[in-house]
Amino acid sequence: MIEIKNLKKRFGDEEILKGIDFVFETGKTNLVIGQSGSGKSVLLKCMLGLFTPEEGTIEYDGNSYSDFTDEEKRALRQEIGMLFQGGALFDSMTVEENVMFPLRMFTKKRKKDLHERVNEVLKRVNLEDSAKKFPSEISGGMQKRVAIARAIVNKPKYLFCDEPNSGLDPHTATIIDNLIHDITVEYDITTVIITHDMNSLLEIGENIAFLKDGVLAWKGDKTQIFKTDDKTVTDFVYTSDLFKKVREAQNQGL
Ligand SMILES: Nc1ncnc2c1ncn2[C@@H]1O[C@H](COP(=O)(O)OP(=O)(O)OP(=O)(O)O)[C@@H](O)[C@H]1O
Numbered sequence: 001m002i003e004i005k006n007l008k009k010r011f012g013d014e015e016i017l018k019g020i021d022f023v024f025e026t027g028k029t030n031l032v033i034g035q036s037g038s039g040k041s042v043l044l045k046c047m048l049g050l051f052t053p054e055e056g057t058i059e060y061d062g063n064s065y066s067d068f069t070d071e072e073k074r075a076l077r078q079e080i081g082m083l084f085q086g087g088a089l090f091d092s093m094t095v096e097e098n099v100m101f102p103l104r105m106f107t108k109k110r111k112k113d114l115h116e117r118v119n120e121v122l123k124r125v126n127l128e129d130s131a132k133k134f135p136s137e138i139s140g141g142m143q144k145r146v147a148i149a150r151a152i153v154n155k156p157k158y159l160f161c162d163e164p165n166s167g168l169d170p171h172t173a174t175i176i177d178n179l180i181h182d183i184t185v186e187y188d189i190t191t192v193i194i195t196h197d198m199n200s201l202l203e204i205g206e207n208i209a210f211l212k213d214g215v216l217a218w219k220g221d222k223t224q225i226f227k228t229d230d231k232t233v234t235d236f237v238y239t240s241d242l243f244k245k246v247r248e249a250q251n252q253g254l
Pocket residue numbers: 011016034035036037038039040041042043
């Protein structure tokens with residue numbers, strides 16, 4: 001669980017995060033949504049320790065980040081798996097080498113154990129047959145699955161995903177969403193997903209934080225988001241055709 005209390009972050013005179021309280025739950029896909037510029041990335045960077053908030057706390061399973069020693073911060077960093085926008089794979093490395101990279105960096109495992117762990121995660125994302133291929137030789141969806149395998153290879157307690165579906169067709173995006181969800185449940189990870197994708201909200205919106213102008217404007221889950229009459233939320237989500245159709249169907253009792 002990651003708990004954020006009264007988090008404030010400013011740049012110069014501009015207050016970007018204006019006192020956010022939220023609990024990212026373990027074993028769930030926690031989504032952060034909101035318009036461009038609402039502060040989603042700044043929030044994620046505060047959680048990663050890349051930005052220092054002026055006020056408030058970020059607690060990782062009850063321990064406040066600001067109280068951590070440098071060594072504890074490094075240890076925490078190893079417990080966080082990152083899934084970057086676009087995948088961020090190394091083009092010159094094979095699938096297997098990409099997935100092995102964080103293991104080599106953070107652990108002192110023997111070669112045999114490294115290969116065993118890499119094979120295990122590649123199997124989990126159904127890519128065991130593509131281990132020797134290069135990223136350019138596989139599809140966008142497969143590249144995302146490699147990035148997921150790399151993000152979980154060190155058995156993280158926390159998984160941060162920045163726009164995991166960007167650049168994918170809706171069908172592949174759904175597969176990726178469900179894979180992230182299933183892995184979150186199986187390994188009991190606290191997963192935080194920044195997304196613009198309304199489809200993801202419908203699929204895996206188990207715990208949603210909606211940011212507006214640096215404020216937590218609404219929180220709830222995918223069922224509640226359809227029922228709310230909160231205008232800030234409806235103005236945002238009903239710009240999506242998909243949401244309009246689902247609400248129309250609900251109104252017609254379908
Ligand atoms: N390093 C920085 N220095 C100054 N201002 C920043 C910095 N990083 C972000 N900002 C500002 O903070 C605000 C929120 O930005 P942020 O990137 O968090 O938005 P976002 O919700 O992630 O948007 P998007 O969906 O477009 O990625 C913006 O006004 C941005 O200009």
